[in-house]
Amino acid sequence: MPKTAADKIWDAHVVRTDDADRDLLYIDLHLLHEANTPVAFDNLRAKRRTVRRPELTLGTEDHVTPTIDTAQDLTGTVAGPFVASMRRNCAEFGIELYELGHASRGIVHVIGPELGLSQPGSTIVCCDSHTTTHGAMGALAFGIGTSQVEHVLATQTLPMTRMKNMRVTVEGELPAGVSAKDVALALIEKIGTAGGQGHVIEYQGSTIRAMSMEQRMTLCNMSIEAGARAGLVSPDEVTFAYLAGRRHVPTGEAFNAEKEHWAQFVSDPDAVFDREVRLDAGALSPRVTWGTNPGQTVPLNSVVPTPDSFTDPIERAAAERALAYMALEPGTAMGSIPVDAVFIGSCTNGRIEDLRQVAEIWRGRTVASGLQVHLSPGSEAVRRQAIDEGLDKVFAAAGVPLHAPGCSMCVAINGEVLAPGMRTASTNNRNFEGRQGPGVRTHVVSPAVAAATAVAGRLAAPCDLQLEG
Amino acid sequence: MTPLITHTGIAVPLRRDNVDTDQLYPAQRILNAPQTRTGHADALMADWREDPDFVLNKPAYDGASVLVAGRDFGTGSSREWAVWALADYGFRVVLAPRFGDIFRGNTAENGLVAGEMSEADIEELWVWLEDAPGSRIEVDLERRTVRCGESRYDFGYPEHFRQRVMRGLDEIALTLEHAAEIKDFEARRRVTMPRVTDRAAR
Numbered sequence: 001m002p003k004t005a006a007d008k009i010w011d012a013h014v015v016r017t018d019d020a021d022r023d024l025l026y027i028d029l030h031l032l033h034e035a036n037t038p039v040a041f042d043n044l045r046a047k048r049r050t051v052r053r054p055e056l057t058l059g060t061e062d063h064v065t066p067t068i069d070t071a072q073d074l075t076g077t078v079a080g081p082f083v084a085s086m087r088r089n090c091a092e093f094g095i096e097l098y099e100l101g102h103a104s105r106g107i108v109h110v111i112g113p114e115l116g117l118s119q120p121g122s123t124i125v126c127c128d129s130h131t132t133t134h135g136a137m138g139a140l141a142f143g144i145g146t147s148q149v150e151h152v153l154a155t156q157t158l159p160m161t162r163m164k165n166m167r168v169t170v171e172g173e174l175p176a177g178v179s180a181k182d183v184a185l186a187l188i189e190k191i192g193t194a195g196g197q198g199h200v201i202e203y204q205g206s207t208i209r210a211m212s213m214e215q216r217m218t219l220c221n222m223s224i225e226a227g228a229r230a231g232l233v234s235p236d237e238v239t240f241a242y243l244a245g246r247r248h249v250p251t252g253e254a255f256n257a258e259k260e261h262w263a264q265f266v267s268d269p270d271a272v273f274d275r276e277v278r279l280d281a282g283a284l285s286p287r288v289t290w291g292t293n294p295g296q297t298v299p300l301n302s303v304v305p306t307p308d309s310f311t312d313p314i315e316r317a318a319a320e321r322a323l324a325y326m327a328l329e330p331g332t333a334m335g336s337i338p339v340d341a342v343f344i345g346s347c348t349n350g351r352i353e354d355l356r357q358v359a360e361i362w363r364g365r366t367v368a369s370g371l372q373v374h375l376s377p378g379s380e381a382v383r384r385q386a387i388d389e390g391l392d393k394v395f396a397a398a399g400v401p402l403h404a405p406g407c408s409m410c411v412a413i414n415g416e417v418l419a420p421g422m423r424t425a426s427t428n429n430r431n432f433e434g435r436q437g438p439g440v441r442t443h444v445v446s447p448a449v450a451a452a453t454a455v456a457g458r459l460a461a462p463c464d465l466q467l468e469g
Numbered sequence: 470m471t472p473l474i475t476h477t478g479i480a481v482p483l484r485r486d487n488v489d490t491d492q493l494y495p496a497q498r499i500l501n502a503p504q505t506r507t508g509h510a511d512a513l514m515a516d517w518r519e520d521p522d523f524v525l526n527k528p529a530y531d532g533a534s535v536l537v538a539g540r541d542f543g544t545g546s547s548r549e550w551a552v553w554a555l556a557d558y559g560f561r562v563v564l565a566p567r568f569g570d571i572f573r574g575n576t577a578e579n580g581l582v583a584g585e586m587s588e589a590d591i592e593e594l595w596v597w598l599e600d601a602p603g604s605r606i607e608v609d610l611e612r613r614t615v616r617c618g619e620s621r622y623d624f625g626y627p628e629h630f631r632q633r634v635m636r637g638l639d640e641i642a643l644t645l646e647h648a649a650e651i652k653d654f655e656a657r658r659r660v661t662m663p664r665v666t667d668r669a670a671r
Contacts, residue, residue, distance in 0.1 A: 015654045016647055020629035024644065026654050028662055036548065038504040049641070052651075055664040064500070078500045085504065096665045117663050129547040129571055145575035146549040147640075155644045157651055161627065193487060194541045194567055227544060229570050248663040258661060293487050293544075314486050314539060314588075321485075411546075413496045432491040432545060434516055 002268035004165045005234045006200040009140040009265055013123050015157055022159045029056055029117055030152045031126035033108045034086035035063035040150040041089040051093040052156045059090045059097040062107045064414045067376040067403040070100055078415050106379020106405045109133035109347035113217065114381055116246025120235035120262035125152055130347045132223040136216035138235030138265055163229045166199035167273040170207035172281035177462045180215035181349060181446035184222035185287035189297040191277060196228025202267060203233050207281040213242040214353040221348045222429055225294040234266035286461040288334050289431045289444040291322030298334060300449060300461050306330035325433055326441050334459050341372040341424040342454040344447060346410035349427035350378025352385045354447040359391040361451035361462050362398035368457030373400045376408040412436045425453040470580035472637035473610060476561050478534030480606040481524055482598040486539030490572060492517065493551035506553050513554035529602035537594045538565040543572025552579050562608045564624060566591055577630040578640060584624035610635050
């Protein structure tokens with residue numbers, strides 16, 4: 001029987017099936033970060049259990065650690081207790097941890113692929129909803145809660161009900177200035193924030209095949225914003241080329257053997273999906289969110305919608321609430337909205353390609369005066385690469401320092417937070433109320449739009465800058 | 470956790486959809502939160518509770534233990550604090566037309582019931598609860614029904630959640646009973662799969 005890639009990975013990881021129709025899935029890679037795990041370790045100790053496979057577990061520090069002045073003593077800072085607990089727990093149970101200052105450290109979803117740990121056909125979990133990112137590698141990767149972290153630590157397995165399959169087919173060539181972020185936002189605009197609920201979304205089509213791994217990661221990352229359990233791209237030559245030479249990927253003959261193994265985990269051409277959605281890449285333009293959930297998205301060249309344009313009374317009420325929070329008037333041109341801040345980074349858009357796009361737009365330009373711009377790479381490796389390519393000099397000339405890696409203003413729990421009432425264009429993934437600080441108004445955009453907005457001081461696409469000369 | 474088979478308590482109508490986990494537990498609150506499953510009641514919907522007119526601030530709903538919310542409750546971040554805060558505040562049951570998957574997965578381990586009801590039934594409950602604030606709802610896990618006055622409604626609740634909540638089971642202990650099968654699986658597992666501690670490749 002033809003199968004989807006997700007089902008093939010699932011079937012290859014079933015330890016047993018229980019009488020409640022759940023499968024006990026073996027987990028190949030368990031990623032930890034410092035914010036969500038202390039309770040799991042405390043419980044493990046209280047129940048006198050241990051970590052079954054520390055060598056399949058990796059910790060990093062990204063959520064609460066600073067991206068400015070990383071040499072500071074963390075004792076007494078917000079990060080202090082989290083980092084102390086992470087270091088104690090990892091040391092006690094023999095788990096590799098990339099601490100602040102470590103050359104391999106970075107945002108958990110950036111370093112997994114970067115180190116070659118996230119591989120096609122594997123199962124990956126992390127106590128973080130954006131674990132969906134690793135699906136770009138052809139893995140089945142999904143976010144879990146703290147109780148499930150404890151479960152995986154103790155057993156290296158998770159009891160799970162099978163996910164449904166959804167296929168999002170994107171065909172055609174993306175217009176200039178349009179990237180994976182815009183595809184993701186357009187998808188969520190179309191199917192809503194619960195459109196993918198219970199499903200793993202597999203992205204297929206010529207547009208996806210033409211995307212780099214970085215772009216695929218952005219797309220899979222945002223699958224959670226569409227409500228999906230996971231996002232996935234069947235592995236292909238682009239995947240294999242990305243993996244070649246990475247730290248945890250074998251070389252030579254052994255690489256070819258792995259490649260053969262990975263290549264099994266692609267969807268069969270006649271596999272049946274529970275739901276099908278299609279997008280036309282050629283018809284897309286840069287997107288921007290106007291409200292307080294990622295489904296509240298419009299093309300940047302359009303206007304703030306009126307609540308009356310929503311036929312569903314629940315959506316209409318949500319639009320009214322969102323407009324009040326965002327302090328926006330219906331009918332306002334999105335491109336006329338001034339911003340106070342721009343954030344570039346996060347597990348959605350903190351990879352080298354994202355930074356290259358920003359540099360390309362900033363080259364020979366400076367960011368608008370009075371604007372607060374924060375740029376944080378996804379990992380130390382991304383930062384090194386940016387410096388090697390001279391991107392840091394372009395950023396500096398534009399007036400923006402290249403900070404240290406971390407989640408920073410995406411979740412705003414590391415002390416780097418905007419002031420209440422500020423409006424920001426952000427390459428992060430969520431425009432929830434208070435996400436970037438209490439009362440902060442977030443417009444989620446692509447790196448290109450964030451860069452252009454930083455120059456213009458108002459929401460703008462790169463082509464808007466050219467018009468202004 | 471305390472097993473739950475039936476529960477009767479004051480129900481709160483929360484007429485909002487997409488109540489994401491950032492609203493249930495604002496991220497900045499995490500920084501000063503105790504690193505335990507308890508001690509989170511004050512953080513629950515903290516930003517919204519600053520508004521004196523917010524439904525949870527109305528005296529009629531003091532001591533509420535059933536939350537009746539709009540669709541897509543608990544979407545967003547995986548933070549289990551959202552569930553801990555609900556449980557700590559005193560909620561034992563949340564009823565909504567649809568839940569975020571990770572949030573729902575986090576509930577059972579903490580003895581919180583996340584029951585799915587149709588939009589129309591939720592609307593009826595809201596109207597009823599708004600007409601008679603402080604009313605009690607009876608939740609029966611055995612029958613998967615909700616009783617509210619003379620009306621009775623069914624709710625959806627996966628069997629594995631139901632078993633765990635009704636019996637107060639420790640899921641990890643259940644899995645560890647199958648340690649031999651896990652070991653067998655590991656013996657069959659591909660040896661070249663990456664290990665974090667193995668950096669021989671470079």
